[in-house]
Amino acid sequence: MKSVSLISLISLVSIAAAQLQPPRPQDNLYLHVNSAWLDATAMPADRVSHSAFSEITDRTETDLRAIIEQLAATSPAPGTPARQIVDLYTSVADPKYVEALGATPLRAELDRIEAMRTMRDVAAEAGRLSQFAVGGPFEGSVGVDPRNPSRLVVRLSQGGNLLPDREYYLSDTAAFVELRRKYEHYLVTIFTLAGRPDPAAGAKAALAVETALARGEWAPTAAAPEPPARALTLTRMAVEFPGFDWQGWARPQGVDRVEDILVLHPSYFATLSKLTQSVPIDSWKAWLAARHITALAPYLSAPFVDARFEFFGRELTGQAAPREHWKRGVGLVNTYLGDAIGRLYAQQRFPAGAERRVEALGATIVAAFKDAIRASDWMSVAAKNEAVAKLSALSIKIGAPSRWRDYGALVVKADDLLGNIQRAKMFDTAYRMQRVSAPLDRREWNTTPQTANAFYNPSQNEIVLPAAILQAPLYDAAADDAANYGGIGAIIGHELAHAFDSRGRYVDSRGLSRDWWKPEDVAGFSARASGLVAQFNAYQPIDGIRVDGVRTFQENLGDLIGLSIAHRAYRLSLKGRPAPVVGGVTGDQRLLLRWAGIWRTKTRDDYQRHQLYSSTYAPAEYRANGPASNVEAFYEAFGVREGDQMFRPPNMRIKIW
Ligand SMILES: [Zn+2]
Numbered sequence: 112m113k114s115v116s117l118i119s120l121i122s123l124v125s126i127a128a129a130q131l132q133p134p135r136p137q138d139n140l141y142l143h144v145n146s147a148w149l150d151a152t153a154m155p156a157d158r159v160s161h162s163a164f165s166e167i168t169d170r171t172e173t174d175l176r177a178i179i180e181q182l183a184a185t186s187p188a189p190g191t192p193a194r195q196i197v198d199l200y201t202s203v204a205d206p207k208y209v210e211a212l213g214a215t216p217l218r219a220e221l222d223r224i225e226a227m228r229t230m231r232d233v234a235a236e237a238g239r240l241s242q243f244a245v246g247g248p249f250e251g252s253v254g255v256d257p258r259n260p261s262r263l264v265v266r267l268s269q270g271g272n273l274l275p276d277r278e279y280y281l282s283d284t285a286a287f288v289e290l291r292r293k294y295e296h297y298l299v300t301i302f303t304l305a306g307r308p309d310p311a312a313g314a315k316a317a318l319a320v321e322t323a324l325a326r327g328e329w330a331p332t333a334a335a336p337e338p339p340a341r342a343l344t345l346t347r348m349a350v351e352f353p354g355f356d357w358q359g360w361a362r363p364q365g366v367d368r369v370e371d372i373l374v375l376h377p378s379y380f381a382t383l384s385k386l387t388q389s390v391p392i393d394s395w396k397a398w399l400a401a402r403h404i405t406a407l408a409p410y411l412s413a414p415f416v417d418a419r420f421e422f423f424g425r426e427l428t429g430q431a432a433p434r435e436h437w438k439r440g441v442g443l444v445n446t447y448l449g450d451a452i453g454r455l456y457a458q459q460r461f462p463a464g465a466e467r468r469v470e471a472l473g474a475t476i477v478a479a480f481k482d483a484i485r486a487s488d489w490m491s492v493a494a495k496n497e498a499v500a501k502l503s504a505l506s507i508k509i510g511a512p513s514r515w516r517d518y519g520a521l522v523v524k525a526d527d528l529l530g531n532i533q534r535a536k537m538f539d540t541a542y543r544m545q546r547v548s549a550p551l552d553r554r555e556w557n558t559t560p561q562t563a564n565a566f567y568n569p570s571q572n573e574i575v576l577p578a579a580i581l582q583a584p585l586y587d588a589a590a591d592d593a594a595n596y597g598g599i600g601a602i603i604g605h606e607l608a609h610a611f612d613s614r615g616r617y618v619d620s621r622g623l624s625r626d627w628w629k630p631e632d633v634a635g636f637s638a639r640a641s642g643l644v645a646q647f648n649a650y651q652p653i654d655g656i657r658v659d660g661v662r663t664f665q666e667n668l669g670d671l672i673g674l675s676i677a678h679r680a681y682r683l684s685l686k687g688r689p690a691p692v693v694g695g696v697t698g699d700q701r702l703l704l705r706w707a708g709i710w711r712t713k714t715r716d717d718y719q720r721h722q723l724y725s726s727t728y729a730p731a732e733y734r735a736n737g738p739a740s741n742v743e744a745f746y747e748a749f750g751v752r753e754g755d756q757m758f759r760p761p762n763m764r765i766k767i768w
Pocket residue numbers: 605606609665666669
């Protein structure tokens with residue numbers, strides 16, 4: 112026994128030593144940069160993953176709380192945006208009055224659901240509840256019309272189930288079978304809490320409907336593009352997908368006033384049409400009740416909040432504790448009064464000078480991207496010209512919008528959380544539908560300044576960089592250009608790459624839907640793309656579960672292009688001068704170290720597994736190392752050689768542009 116404990120002692124010591132000594136960049140760039148952070152950082156209990164991005168989100172959240180508390184201290188007058196913000200926040204942050212209500216706030220809607228007699232009633236009720244964002248047996252959204260980029264269109268797509276992905280309903284692996292058992296238990300719990308008769312039968316029925324819908328979903332099987340969307344009038348939909356009352360569903364939301372609807376994944380709607388014939392009405396009732404209760408549970412009394420959290424938080428993602436009330440308060444203010452609070456946030460927290468510096472950096476990234484495309488050895492001249500034209504037409508929105516949304520007509524009460532949510536959702540639905548009928552305003556932002564993310568909008572050919580994303584380590588006012596090219600520069604490059612991925616590629620420089628690639632462009636691209644798929648397919652973060660190189664392809668492509676273009680842009684920004692060496696670290700090294708640093712992430716195992724099955728993003732370590740191991744600059748900057756763990760033979764290094 113003694114020798115055993117000695118051996119374990121030795122191995123403990125060597126593990127500790129290994130943690131103190133991070134790997135060399137040549138062996139693992141990500142761990143070289145991030146080991147110290149990973150060791151020193153604890154996973155927050157209310158998170159399933161913690162990263163540089165969530166650190167930025169946390170900082171922003173704290174800033175927003177401070178702004179709200181400042182407003183509250185001034186006792187703002189009724190009817191002002193400040194009063195709305197304070198009242199919405201108070202209705203969540205101090206939820207005692209909600210407890211006394213129990214299931215009462217659900218009663219009226221559940222009675223209406225129970226009173227449904229026909230499939231017609233189901234469609235009408237689903238349409239009515241869609242105003243509160245509960246939805247039908249599919250997902251609805253509003254976006255730019257690909258046939259006419261100067262207007263918006265209503266889009267319907269597959270989905271609308273409560274579990275994250277079709278695999279969750281269909282896979283026979285033990286983990287999914289067990290999750291479905293727990294999901295059914297969750298459904299029984301909420302039906303019991305809501306006082307629904309025969310909760311066990313209801314749970315089985317709701318799960319059966321969702322499983323049948325999941326079976327009809329289109330699943331990505333290869334790098335092939337999605338089946339094309341179809342534009343259909345409601346009348347035409349009634350012919351093609353009979354059994355569901357499309358008019359009845361559309362009317363309550365004002366969708367019946369639009370010319371036509373863009374139907375994504377048409378085969379899914381054919382399945383839905385068949386199910387309307389075969390699924391009994393009682394099953395639809397249970398299904399809709401489950402959706403409605405789940406949607407409202409976060410705004411009801413503690414038993415509902417807890418039941419939802421136990422399954423969707425703890426079981427599904429491994430989250431250890433629910434979010435604190437103040438964080439939920441900030442979250443709801445962000446969601447429903449986003450521009451009102453965003454305006455104050457941008458005024459107070461967007462550093463002066465950041466806009467100009469990021470604008471200059473963005474312009475250099477675009478210039479470098481054009482150079483890279485012109486220098487490409489596989490793209491046709493015609494495609495190169497269109498790609499360069501598309502880059503010339505690109506706009507970059509930085510910081511905050513110049514016009515703000517008016518929430519004046521929205522009624523907010525400090526003691527009516529559920530009412531606030533329902534009114535706010537209806538207010539949003541009306542706002543979206545009014546935008547569908549009006550011409551598109553390109554100055555409008557589809558996100559708020561306090562959103563810690565960056566976006567590429569394919570239909571408007573624009574990149575949006577909200578104020579909140581322009582924080583360290585992504586944008587670091589104190590750092591030199593090399594670090595900022597490796598941070599926000601690579602993020603801009605990533606977003607730009609989406610202009611040329613399997614969605615962006617079908618939109619031309621004027622915003623029209625059109626495939627402007629020749630067969631030789633497609634062949635050249637695919638040859639390179641397949642290498643990237645294979646590279647990521649080989650990564651295995653959890654025993655027995657590999658990264659899905661196909662599902663994560665677009666984002667991996669964005670990362671690879673983002674890093675390559677950021678490096679090219681950094682070189683361009685030097686205008687032939689040598690890069691400064693800072694503390695013995697070269698410019699290229701600083702750029703690559705920052706690149707690896709922005710991906711620092713801790714993830715709970717359950718969530719990691721969930722992500723590996725459903726996310727379009729690869730785990731952070733591979734997002735850092737995968738692209739780096741493909742770019743020549745990494746080999747030069749750190750003298751990477753055969754035998755080093757990150758080494759890929761030159762003929763395996765993937766270069767798109
Ligand atoms: Zn992306």
